[in-house]
Amino acid sequence: MAVIKVSHPLVTHKLGMLRNIDTNSKDFRELVTELTNFLTYEVTKDCELEKTTIPGWEGKPVEVQKLAGIDPSIVPIFRAGIGMQEGFLKVIPTAKISYVGYYRDESTLQPKLYYAKLATEIHQRRVYVLDPMLATGGTTSAVCKLLKKQGCKDIKVLCILAAPEGLSRMEEDHPDVDIMPAVIDDHLNEKGYIVPGLGDAGDRLFGTK
Ligand code: URA
Secondary structure, three states, X not given: OOEOOOOOHHHHHHHHHHHOOOOOHHHHHHHHHHHHHHHXXXXXXXXXXXXXXXXXXXXXXXXXXXXXXXXXXXXXXXXXXXXXXXXXXXXXXXXXXXXXXXXXXXXXXXXXXEEEEOOOOHHHOOEEEEOOEEOOOHHHHHHHHHHHHOOOOOEEEEEEEEOHHHHHHHHHHOOOOEEEEEEEOOEEOOOOOEEOOOOOHXXXXXXXO
């Protein structure tokens, strides 16, 4: 598994603003969108191009290049993953959107799927899983398992903050999946929150606290 951390002064600056508990929901959402723009540029660096011909301004055909293959799909993990959707789509507007939702079974503490609506021909697409917080990695791992069951072979995970515990879990379960975090934090606390972290990303995105 490759962990490709995005190093850029603007990313570091925006992460600082995101961690600030005084940053309101509107600004928080905008920062997540901007950070997702950066992550999307980085994670798509290896996309293949193919030649095509377009009508040029002089009335003659011009050879240009376009992204090869069929459109990718994003998989925002409900709920906080939705906050990264707009940022990704600003960079690749033709991406299909596959939604998945999981809840935590309180007896087994395992993620349980309650909703999935995947793009058609998902097995032929590159898939970008979106979740701002890779904490224990349990849900992200379950999503990758679900996608692999559907035949997906090219899966990448975009997150804003990752905990070492979540990265280890992903390395163990899905060594073939690349992870792109904006930053790797220190550890998880006893309640499963990333430290230093930013709190509950869903609550901060949607103003539910
Ligand atoms: N999910 C969050 O929203 N925050 C954390 O710190 C961990 C998981």
